[in-house]
Amino acid sequence: MREGGHTLFPTAIGTCGIAWGPAGVVAVQLPEADAPRTRARLLKGLPPLPAVDQPPAAVQAAIAGVQALLKGEARDLLEIELDMAKLTPFQRQVYAIARAIPPGQTRTYGEIARELGDVGLSRAVGQAMGHNPFAPIVPCHRVLAAGNRPGGFSAGGGAVTKLRMLAIEGALEPDLFDGEGR
Incomplete structure (x- = not known):
């Protein structure tokens, strides 16, 4: 995940979003009322991150994991690297x-x-x-x-x-x- 970006993706409960940077996933957003609101809430408080159609492989795997979880597969998603640097x-x-x-x-x-x-x-x-x-x-x-x-x-x-x-x-x-x- 050398560079950062964000993308929206479909799930069983609606359109979710994910943003990432060099150290891992920086944010995930569950569905809002519509895709523009999901994107806006995802990016709130983050530095500018470009929209990316083809995320890096690690982000694609994270998306697949979230999609699987939200359709009922028993997934713990512990394999997904999170960037928690800005958290207490x-x-x-x-x-x-x-x-x-x-x-x-x-x-x-x-x-x-x-x-x-x-x-x-x-x-x-x-x-x-x-x-x-x-x-x-x-x-x-x-x-x-x-x-x-x-x-x-x-x-x-x-x-x-x-x-x-x-x-x-x-x-x-x-x-x-x-x-x-x-």
Whole structure:
């Protein structure tokens, strides 16, 4: 990945985007309302990166992995190199824990905070997930609020998109969609 760039690509849930630089993937964007909004959100806060029709092989492999995951294949995407240079050490720790959650499984913000050594960090874990620039490679959709409630989700469609992604992975318990008990 000598040079940087970005591209949009189709998935089972809509058009996603990916941006990369010399050190790996710098951002992934889940679908927004339309392709121009997906591109705009992908590139927000990044240095200028040209649109590329034929990404490098490593990026093509990352795209194929995301496509496979979003159509229901049990993929952990751990082989994808992420450039986390602009992230805080805390974000890197949280994202490493989230990446270790296998497809089809979930954890709560509190469980991740506990793994970090302080359940009081639950809100900070949620904020880190809300700023995740690598969804679904860093699978923040697999992280739930207390009581296995969906909690927030910053991608287009919000919690509905999160629940849809969990359903694709087979991670939902039946009551997550019906809303009973809340």
